[in-house]
Amino acid sequence: QKEVEQNSGPLSVPEGAIASLNCTYSDRGSQSFFWYRQYSGKSPELIMFIYSNGDKEDGRFTAQLNKASQYVSLLIRDSQPSDSATYLCAVRGGSNYKLTFGKGTLLTVNP
């Protein structure tokens, strides 16, 4: 059973701080890694993806991947109250379509 694990939270950070969200996965054959944001009562939306070991930056967001440790993380710099949401980690293995999602981490950014 391929698994993606996330701390359910809630993770609470003050406005302006760095929020660090973590994810581990069990399938060593996983190729692609995604972070989705889901506001309460809304649908998931893609914010970042990463394929290679190392860091990938997009604005205030940085995704980090360590395939040897089977670990992927998302850093949110200068956190804003509008970042308050559940963040879902998703992993794609050998197939080119199937995403396996973690259950998500609830992030709360306090003004």
Added chain:
Amino acid sequence: DAGVIQSPRHEVTEMGQEVTLRCKPISGHNSLFWYRQTMMRGLELLIYFNNNVPIDDSGMPEDRFSAKMPNASFSTLKIQPSEPRDSAVYFCASSLSSGETQYFGPGTRLLVL
């Protein structure tokens, strides 16, 4: 451009009734996915269509669930008969092709009493 469209947005039904959920993917997208989201199990893939053909239905929980895609712009997910444990949010997503970004619809909140 319109995103993925789902209907109904909310459905309340009684155990044993048939439920039909509908999805219109983004125009031009050839891959369509049905997901179910619950607190206990998170977001799970139920079935994947490519060019209107079901490719992977291994996530369909049991024979009470069926899905069709009669054309490129419409898909249905049917539950017959429905049970309380089917209560969840059902999302439809589409992508330009199988390996591209999946765009989710607003979801259907299903409550089976």
